[in-house]
Amino acid sequence: MRTFGAGLIGHLMSAVLRRNIPFYLDTDVRSLIVEDGRVQGVIARQGANEFRIMVRRGVLLATGSNVRNEALTERSSEFHATKTLLPPSVDGDAIVLAGEIGGAISIKPQFQQDLLYVIPGEEHYGTPLYRGVTNNESGFPHSILVNLDGDRFSDESIGQQVGATLRNFDVRRHRYVNVPCFLVFDQTYLDKYGLGSIQPGDEVPDWLIKDDSIKGLAERLGVDGEGLTKTIQRFNKFAEAGKDEDFGRGEFPFANSVSGDLTNKPNPNLGPLNQPPYFGLPLEPAAAGSTRLVTNELAQVMHLRGQAIPGLYACGSASAHYYGIGYQAGCELGGAMTFGYLAAKHAAAG
Ligand SMILES: Cc1cc2nc3c(=O)[nH]c(=O)nc-3n(C[C@H](O)[C@H](O)[C@H](O)COP(=O)(O)OP(=O)(O)OC[C@H]3O[C@@H](n4cnc5c(N)ncnc54)[C@H](O)[C@@H]3O)c2cc1C
Structure with missing residues (x-):
């Protein structure tokens, strides 16, 4: 039996497999495809191959926070801190992808602040393995x-x-x-x-x-x-x-x-x-992942001009906290699940 995050993701993954929904490993979403004023798909890269994935209902950005994007984090983090517990792939892509098409960004202090140390020689993904206390x-x-x-x-x-x-x-x-x-x-x-x-x-x-x-x-x-x-x-x-x-x-x-x-x-x-x-x-x-996309109550990403961007959703650490400043322990995964569900429901309703 698996518990915690692995148990949660295992359950979701089995639902994906049962429904024959295709999924791609080691694949990076590079940009959004906007046609007729609506997000209609993504351009993804797998190794040297770039290809398009078109969608019927919408794109949900769940690419995590910005902390591994050193330039973005250095600019937005109070301490100019860029070290983190998170893996290199969590590098602010939601901000870049939605930012390119006018997505509104929120920077709010969270205060949840890991304090880091390194055991000499310990690495993950070729970078020092930071531990928090x-x-x-x-x-x-x-x-x-x-x-x-x-x-x-x-x-x-x-x-x-x-x-x-x-x-x-x-x-x-x-x-x-x-x-x-x-x-x-x-x-x-x-x-x-x-x-x-x-x-x-x-x-x-x-x-x-x-x-x-x-x-x-x-x-x-x-x-x-x-x-x-x-x-x-x-x-x-x-x-x-x-x-x-x-x-x-x-x-x-x-x-x-x-x-x-x-x-x-x-x-x-x-x-x-x-x-x-x-x-x-x-x-x-540690670097703070407090730069996030502004979303509404349906998890739609908001445009800088105030309207929702048709076909684009965000949840989890890619989206700004629904409860404002600070950090509510335990509400992160709950919020990600809830707004992921609301996004899917809204997209499915067309
Ligand atoms: C030490 C620690 C303790 C925590 N404890 C708790 C807790 O007790 N309770 C709680 O609710 N939360 C907790 N959290 C927070 C919680 O782990 C995060 O809020 C949650 O993991 C965020 O989920 P996510 O799916 O939004 O992002 P992530 O888990 O960061 O996942 C994002 C995924 O997107 C992938 N990705 C990034 N860019 C792209 C791209 N361009 N194309 C394709 N894929 C991409 C990444 O590889 C990654 O797999 C804790 C966090 C830490 C660090």
Whole structure:
């Protein structure tokens, strides 16, 4: 039995196969065919071959976000960040395809912000394999996120809160105060939770920066040592009391179960950093896929002049969030399914 995304796609794929609907692997849609004021098909490329695929009802763009389109992402991302967890094919084609025929584009902050690190030598698709920490790792007890001053800056157990706070800009120093940042944790954290592919009990790999003292770790990371020492002393008091007086970490039920340890008392997201060695992981923000096509309630792509483009639909990460700014965890796949369904229904009705 398959679950999560593979289970979902498996179910859809079996429906496609049962209906003998043709599908093409390793095939890139390069442009849209517009005839008589309506999108009537696509030009696709498979290897060296380019060919036309004509449609009777409409074209639904579900090509994902823009993050692997470095030029587009660099221009639209607040941090000029271009690194991402996503594969190279997710490179903003919906924006280019619809943009060429007047499709309206929306750029809105999502705040869901992966913080990335790379294990030296790890690659996928010939590019570095980035790993993210803000979905789980930064909310477990015995860890904190700090900036270069050694200060905590957010409730680390809520990825979107971290994302919002990363955007704090210090005008006098002319830089984002919390970029870069560092996940700092102790041996207890590693023993209990591991880190990414490092399982609890595994040998600590050489690439992980560590030191027996907090000051020593700060020096290795380039972080203010006095600041980090004070931060950890203060955080450890919060952990003991089970109450984070600075950022309320552990007060959000979603974070308790998703990025916390429910067996950890008194607070699933708070635990002291007091078991050397101490570890530090430098992190940088991922590219944000916040440049998307404007669609209406039927998933039709809107033209810059305000009307729907006949025969063109978009859903999933290709289309702007139907709920505006921010990110509603779990609503991404639900939204993609719902608007894909609405697009098909509208197209079928002619
Ligand atoms: C770490 C992480 C955790 C997440 N957790 C959740 C969660 O818990 N719940 C949730 O709902 N969402 C979650 N999401 C978000 C969710 O994964 C995405 O919103 C979703 O995968 C977007 O689906 P999509 O089909 O729009 O785009 P994608 O999954 O990116 O698929 C786009 C596809 O289009 C193909 N493509 C691109 N260009 C072309 C072209 N020109 N021609 C043909 N094909 C093309 C690409 O190869 C790709 O296969 C998470 C995302 C990440 C990164």
